[in-house]
Amino acid sequence: MEAKSLETLRHSDDFKVDTLDNGLFQIEVYFFSSLCDTDTIKKEIAHPFLVSPSADAFKIVLKSALACKILENEAEIPGALLQGNAVIQLQDAYYKLLASSPANDKPTEAVAETTLQGPQSAFSEDSETNLKLIRQRYPDPNLTAEQYKLGKVSRTKSYLVYDRNKVNRKVLSQLQQKIKEIDADMVMAGGQVETLITKTKIRWFPIMIVTERPDRTILNLSQGKIVLLIDGTPFVLIVPAVFYDFISAMDDVYQSFVVTRALVLLRYVGLLITMTLPAMYVAIVSYNPEILKVQFTLSLAGSRAAVPYPSFIEVMIMLFLIEALVEASLRLPRYIGSTATTVGGLILGQAAQQAGLVSSVMIIVTSAVAISNFLIPINAMSFAIRMAKYPLIFLASLFGIAGVVTGMFAIVLYAANLTSFGEPYFRFFLKENATSGYKEGDTE
């Protein structure tokens, strides 16, 4: 007798129903050929079945096999099948056997967050493999993993991983609660989970780190943070985070103290430049040219002489072009991407200025803004900072330098007001070891 609940599945061609007969008794095996590894099914089911003298003997085999469970309820069958189980029907009893073929369990090469001298491999797209990668690098009995299924339809497997001794209990219970409350059909990536568990819709700065690097993950685990692994994406989510985490690259741990501090300083300078430079350009060109030296003022005026539009329109044209270029080269396939940058670079660098659309100083401003934006190591923060310059430009074109200063002040206030799971956000460290591991003081 075949279970009624299987009828909907029959429409798919990759749904297999095999009837096995060894001359003594019969079993039915149901599985999705796309989800299951046939080798496992052969090894775990077909071979024991062939040598089993009776149905009872085979029942013992099934019971002794690992990960083989009796399904109490027929309604559970489709769910079990869709999660990569093979279901065995033996005398009206249903057994499920985990036989899923892992989708993509090879660690990928780190592309979104590269280091020069650190580990080169990133996580894979399989959460089990990722958990294994973490356990291998963090062999501590206190490392705890809790499994969750996220998404009403997708039922995405995910693991909450933390060091039981070091974790902040308050943060943990908050996060567990929020993960349980997730109400979405599909859950696909860490950044999405971040959006889903943030209450406010208008979210600007990231307050959780999304990373693809196992080394960053275990470093954060050892600092008492919580990691969320999600099946199907090589990116994991790390909670809680402070602003400084988004400015630190893994190279900071691998380089010497002086080099590290210099690089961090460089990033903060880049952060400041990418946020304020376009706004400062507008403010200086349109409101306060007296703050520059007279020699530069005159050459700036000279370079702008051919531009008929007010400075903020010039800035918006140029920034639109550069943002479009960045987005395009991000989305385009790698082979076309280089064409886009070449064409775009040529047009932006030369023609726009010669056509009298923008001044040559504006070209420098644009390139400085684009390049210094890439200094920020975590992409989520880099995106957030990209957005920050527009309100500043707006304020600059209304109020000049006073507007820029006020805008920066407001951004600092906003960041200072943020919390990441109850922890203050706009600070250097969460009472943890410094990323370098050398710093004294912050630890107990």
Add this chain to the structure above:
Amino acid sequence: MRKILLSLVAAVSLLLGSGCGLKDIDKRFFVIVVGIDKGDSSLFKVTLKLAIPSPRTEPGEAKFQTISQEADSIAEAVRLMKSKVDKEFDFGQAKDIVIGKSFADTHEIGHSLDFFFRRRDIQEIANVSIGEPDAATVINAKPLSERLPGNSLILAFSDEGTESPYIIKTPLFDYYRRIFDLGKDPYLPIIRALEETFVINRVAILKTNYKRLELNPDETAALNQLARGYKRFVIKSPPNEPRLTFSSTRLKSTYKILTPKNGDPVIRFHIRVDVEAEESEEKLFEKNWHDLERLAATQLKDQYLELLTKLQKHGVDPIGFGIRYRATRHEKSKEYENWRKIYPNVRFDIRVAVHFRGTGIIK
């Protein structure tokens, strides 16, 4: 949502309307130098040197435009001049204010410059000077090396370009302070315009906003050393001695005003100078260096004494003895009055210690 959208639209349209504050850099005429002369029919003749910016800057290619206007006040002249140009005047880069010699010789200067003290867009870093023969000539002079209009004047006064012991600069704020402080008199450098360059090597001393006297180049250098501690200058040997020139590398000068109960008031200078030989007709290494030091010290002492006596004779005090006197005495409101009585009788006691640091040549 609609509210946000509406306010956004309003904001953008406000932006496009561009209010009064927003004026792009290419819609402004940068006034680099302001000249003030005696007008033919009115009190002032104001001349502005307006920079014409160009994307390419080549030496000698500085483009500028000068416009003049006569009026009874500077503000009025500027207003009238606005109708002669196509862009808004921007005084934010006005680095030099030149007062014509004919005006400076005959008119009160301090309050005539009131316009510049009050306008917020005139930078407080502007330098004030006197132009010879008049301000318009100085403004119209076109040095061959200039890449940007007015640049050579700016460089001359900013210590970025040439460094000369004969150039004394007077920033506007310093000038303003000296006008109102009791016991410190203002001085103004004199720029003489030649066809393709300037000569700035003299200084005029003022008292109660009127020009009192001009110093010659040597006296100007001495004043520069005493009043501003300018340390790079040369000391020449007396005329009948073999030619020998020292250059100083360090200068430290302090003074005290001594008013003993019974005796004459004395201003005692202690000046320490380090020198090196810069030019000499004789071999110096074997000579007695103490003799050389004494020679230089006498030269300096004579020079300083001559200058101080001249200033005293004319009743001017650019070094600020008066303000020092007022700062170190407590005679209630009478300090300045007392000082004015003392100053004509004060004796200068100058003690120069010269240290010879080397002959400048490896033996």
